[in-house]
Amino acid sequence: xxxxxxxxxxxxxxxxxxxxxxxxxxxxxNYRRGAETVHVFEGVNLxxxxxxxxxxxxxSGSGKSTLLNILAGLDKPDRGKVVxxxxxxxxxxxxxxxxxxxxHIGFIFQxxxxxxxxxxxxxxxxxxxxxxxxxxxxxxxxMHALDVVGLSDRTEHFPKQLSGGQQQRVGIARAIxxxxxxxxxxEPTGDLDSVSGDEILTLLERLNREFKKTIxxxxxxxxxxxxxxxxxxxxxxxxxx
Amino acid sequence: xxxxxxxxxxxxxxxxxxILTMLSxxxxxxxxxxxxxxxTTLDAATEVGSEGRLISSSASGITFLLPEAxxxxxxxxxxxxxxxxxxWFGAYYRDxxxxxxxFAIKADTYIPMYPEIVITAGSMDDFMRxxxxxxxxxGLLRKFGWQVGQKVTLTGTFAAGDWDFNIRAAYDPPDPAFxxxxxxxxxxxxxxxxxxxxxxxxxxMTLEEPDRAAEVASxxxxxxxxxxxxxxxxxxxxxxxxxxxxxxxxGFLVSAxxxxxxxxxxxxxxxxxxxxxxxxxxxxxxxxxxxxxxRLIFGLVLAESMLISVLGGALGLFLARxxxxxxxxxxxxxxxxxxxxxxxxxxxxxxxxxxxxSGAVPAFQSARLSVASALRxxx
Numbered sequence: 001x002x003x004x005x006x007x008x009x010x011x012x013x014x015x016x017x018x019x020x021x022x023x024x025x026x027x028x029x030n031y032r033r034g035a036e037t038v039h040v041f042e043g044v045n046l047x048x049x050x051x052x053x054x055x056x057x058x059x060s061g062s063g064k065s066t067l068l069n070i071l072a073g074l075d076k077p078d079r080g081k082v083v084x085x086x087x088x089x090x091x092x093x094x095x096x097x098x099x100x101x102x103x104h105i106g107f108i109f110q111x112x113x114x115x116x117x118x119x120x121x122x123x124x125x126x127x128x129x130x131x132x133x134x135x136x137x138x139x140x141x142x143m144h145a146l147d148v149v150g151l152s153d154r155t156e157h158f159p160k161q162l163s164g165g166q167q168q169r170v171g172i173a174r175a176i177x178x179x180x181x182x183x184x185x186x187e188p189t190g191d192l193d194s195v196s197g198d199e200i201l202t203l204l205e206r207l208n209r210e211f212k213k214t215i216x217x218x219x220x221x222x223x224x225x226x227x228x229x230x231x232x233x234x235x236x237x238x239x240x241x
Numbered sequence: 242x243x244x245x246x247x248x249x250x251x252x253x254x255x256x257x258x259x260i261l262t263m264l265s266x267x268x269x270x271x272x273x274x275x276x277x278x279x280x281t282t283l284d285a286a287t288e289v290g291s292e293g294r295l296i297s298s299s300a301s302g303i304t305f306l307l308p309e310a311x312x313x314x315x316x317x318x319x320x321x322x323x324x325x326x327x328x329w330f331g332a333y334y335r336d337x338x339x340x341x342x343x344f345a346i347k348a349d350t351y352i353p354m355y356p357e358i359v360i361t362a363g364s365m366d367d368f369m370r371x372x373x374x375x376x377x378x379x380g381l382l383r384k385f386g387w388q389v390g391q392k393v394t395l396t397g398t399f400a401a402g403d404w405d406f407n408i409r410a411a412y413d414p415p416d417p418a419f420x421x422x423x424x425x426x427x428x429x430x431x432x433x434x435x436x437x438x439x440x441x442x443x444x445x446m447t448l449e450e451p452d453r454a455a456e457v458a459s460x461x462x463x464x465x466x467x468x469x470x471x472x473x474x475x476x477x478x479x480x481x482x483x484x485x486x487x488x489x490x491x492g493f494l495v496s497a498x499x500x501x502x503x504x505x506x507x508x509x510x511x512x513x514x515x516x517x518x519x520x521x522x523x524x525x526x527x528x529x530x531x532x533x534x535x536r537l538i539f540g541l542v543l544a545e546s547m548l549i550s551v552l553g554g555a556l557g558l559f560l561a562r563x564x565x566x567x568x569x570x571x572x573x574x575x576x577x578x579x580x581x582x583x584x585x586x587x588x589x590x591x592x593x594x595x596x597x598x599s600g601a602v603p604a605f606q607s608a609r610l611s612v613a614s615a616l617r618x619x620x
Binding site: 066069072074075094095098099100101102103105107109113115116117118122125126127129130174186 | 242243244246247250251253254523524526527528529530531532533534535536537611612613616
């Protein structure tokens with residue numbers, strides 16, 4: 001089913017639906033490569049409901065990461081609209097987007113992207129530096145987030161002193177510390193061995209089940225995608241179930 | 242942790258590079274502090290000297306001597322209250338490179354003209370009684386470990402040979418710019434020691450009315466205009482300023498060197514910041530992803546650059562101040578030489594400017610960084 005032809009695509013079974021948290025409408029993105037225009041996707045529509053755990057699969061270059069970046073307000077579409085929790089992300093300027101991201105988006109990267117000069121606790125604390133929380137409150141939030149990911153005994157370790165799986169768990173703690181509206185994962189298990197990857201997927205499942213977090217996971221890995229409630233596929237800019 | 246803590250953490254990222262950059266800034270500002278102090282000391286030197294004393298030297302230049310007979314004619318000029326004279330001696334003590342200034346003076350008339358020569362050890366009477374007696378500055382006593390009463394031998398240059406002096410008094414000037422590493426001795430000793438070949442190098446006159454300095458100077462120069470030894474007469478202050486200009490356009494030279502050093506260090510510093518930012522594009526992208534705005538990112542990078550510059554600059558400036566505090570090696574050439582508070586303040590302002598200029602481009606690039614493309618590069 002072509003995304004341009006489709007009606008609004010919903011990820012999960014009607015019985016499980018909460019309110020619509022994310023609305024993507026008629027989204028289009030192109031790149032210029034020299035004189036050539038590369039169409040990443042065209043007319044993408046998607047609804048994500050509150051509390052959903054959705055996987056988005058697709059080959060490299062299919063546009064899934066671009067979709068994720070636009071949803072996070074890190075990239076701008078050429079056309080269309082993304083509404084998250086009632087706010088039109090595509091209408092915001094860069095300043096508004098930065099402030100919005102700090103409270104609404106938790107981003108998990110493939111390569112963890114921790115700051116090597118900061119300890120695990122300091123890395124997790126980063127999004128909270130933008131809030132009005134005091135030092136003690138920030139510390140409490142950080143400790144809670146690290147406790148959720150099972151790393152409360154590694155708070156003062158630097159990234160190089162942690163395994164890949166542990167680093168990714170710190171990355172997840174950083175993504176959840178500000179209690180964001182939605183968690184976006186860009187291949188979060190892509191750089192991990194199967195055991196560590198499995199631990200991360202279990203943790204994401206727990207965040208969804210226990211803490212009711214809405215999660216959109218971009219992955220190549222079918223095994224990782226199967227752990228989500230629903231799987232969407234994107235190929236050559238076309239979104240399908 | 243705070244955003245300031247984040248700046249410090251980034252500075253510690255590559256300690257070796259941060260320290261080396263800071264050291265190069267420190268050396269540059271040490272140099273700036275010293276060079277700038279040469280200018281301020283020379284400027285201060287032009288202020289030394291009385292407007293109420295006139296100096297008559299040869300119109301052909303300070304190295305040309307004047308006939309002693311000029312003294313009587315000068316004393317007769319309307320407005321002149323007293324006349325004396327002096328000569329440059331140019332000897333050295335043991336080491337020819339260890340420079341200090343010595344003046345042969347017509348002591349009985351010269352000393353009363355100079356209240357700056359405040360005797361603090363020995364006595365003026367002892368000095369006046371003895372042909373080869375000398376008055377030396379307290380700085381010289383300290384420099385060479387001399388004592389009042391000691392006999393010292395200087396080696397002459399243009400007045401060749403060994404010259405023995407007995408130190409009979411020491412002075413300590415109220416104004417450091419006058420210099421406390423000078424030596425004064427009797428003109429008569431110099432005159433006899435040169436087989437009576439030498440004549441006065443310049444005449445000093447006190448005036449009845451300092452306001453008439455220009456008029457009296459013109460009268461004197463007009464009086465000797467057609468003589469075998471025409472004069473150039475000016476206030477002592479102008480005469481000293483003329484000495485300073487004998488160094489050439491040292492202000493320009495020093496400024497040129499300072500500017501070159503500033504720009505060299507600007508490029509070093511800017512390059513370091515560019516490298517520092519380039520190698521953590523991914524981290525900047527992460528900061529933006531978690532919500533750090535463009536302005537905050539700009540501020541973080543700029544603060545890093547400014548910290549390196551200001552810390553390095555402050556270290557260099559205070560090191561220069563410490564190195565040239567009180568008595569120092571440059572006092573003989575530049576009496577009162579020292580790094581002033583004004584130089585420190587100017588240096589700190591320049592260090593701040595250096596930080597802003599060298600950090601502005603990488604800070605701007607960081608602020609404008611496209612997160613999506615940066616993450617693609619990292620990935």
